[in-house]
Amino acid sequence: MYPRQVPDSHKRHRFIYMTLVFMVLTLWLLPLFAIMLTSIRSFSDVMIGNYWGMPTSFNLLENYMAVFQQTNMTRYFFNSLIITIPSVIFILVLSTLTGFVLSRYHFKGNWFIFAMFVGGNFLPQQVMMIPIRDLMVNLGLYDSYAALIIFHVAFQTGFATLFMRNFIAALPDELFQAARAEGASPWQILIHVVVPLVRPAIAALAILIFTFVWNDYFWAIVLTQSDTVKPVTAGLTSLMGEYVSAWNIVSAATMFIAIPPVLMFFMMQKHFVSGLTMGAVKG
Structure with a gap:
């Protein structure tokens, strides 16, 4: 195999x-x-x-x-940080909570809820472009940081929940039984037992989600319009001329944009491989 x-x-x-x-x-x-x-x-x-x-x-x-003299790349860079960092934090928190509940508590509808999270990963996001854009316009969130943060949290949480559920399900049952015997509440079990043990998984998921959100281009141009909220991927279009493009400048901007995901990977690389494989043997 x-x-x-x-x-x-x-x-x-x-x-x-x-x-x-x-x-x-x-x-x-x-x-x-x-x-x-x-x-x-x-x-x-x-x-x-x-x-x-x-x-x-x-x-x-x-x-x-x-790159910095001819464009607002510094502004785009900080826009991406403002969008990416809260998105990653919210996704990690929500996926850890839902993964814990779906893997350790058996209740009616458990598998249906889990199937909904998994099924969302197979739905092409592009087919919902117009409804999501209209929804953001109706909510008054179009062309704002909140529009992209809400979208990424909503659509990445499904994959992250699948990811975290498998890791938490792979933990020995004896740990949870011992914690309950000591009188630990579900919240205490999550904080003091689960989170320390799945730290490599959280680190691996943080790298993946950070890369997904940071490199997103499609929704960056769908849900934003002004330079005040555009992330770096959408900001690259400002370097494109109407008739001639300075590809040397575009390439330099591309290399600059790639720095944060690369740095994050190297900072967490010792957790990455172990985090990807730790929960792969048990569903």
Whole structure:
């Protein structure tokens, strides 16, 4: 069922395996390398189509300074933080609470509620573009931070609940029985037993949700319009000219936008792999 490790004695198989791994990594990283290279090119290099050759001049400082001088990228950056951080916090809290209840308390309708959370993950969000936009307009939330925060919390909580429920369900029943025998309330069990044990799962989920929300572009342009609330993904469109686009500046802005998710991953990477696999063996 699971791929087996290639023994060291099978040199031919290991050579083929490592070659395939190198090819896949090259194909995966090639676009990123192209963006990094373009971000230090001059505008003339881009105009003559020099995308893969060595830059005729290195405009590292000029391109990255232009990102902040020609656009409101600093404002967009803080807008993304204002939208992403509360969304991640609300999603983690709600998914932990619902995952705890759905995995440890059996009541009528438990599986129906869980199926609703899971089923929402299979519904294409784009088909609800007009109803959601109209709802935000009617509520007076269109073109505001609250519109994007509410949307992301509502639509990411389903996946996060599925994620957290499996982790909490994998915890030994003896822990909960011992806590109840000591007179612990459900809230105390959640805070003092569950949360410390699923901390790797919470860290892994925080990275995933942060990346999903930060990189969202579709709903950023559907639910926002003014520069005062646009996140960085929608703010990139301000770098696009009507007839000519400075792709070196766009690439520099793209590299700048990628910094927060990368930093968050490296800060929590020790929890990431263990968090992704800890609850994968029990439903």
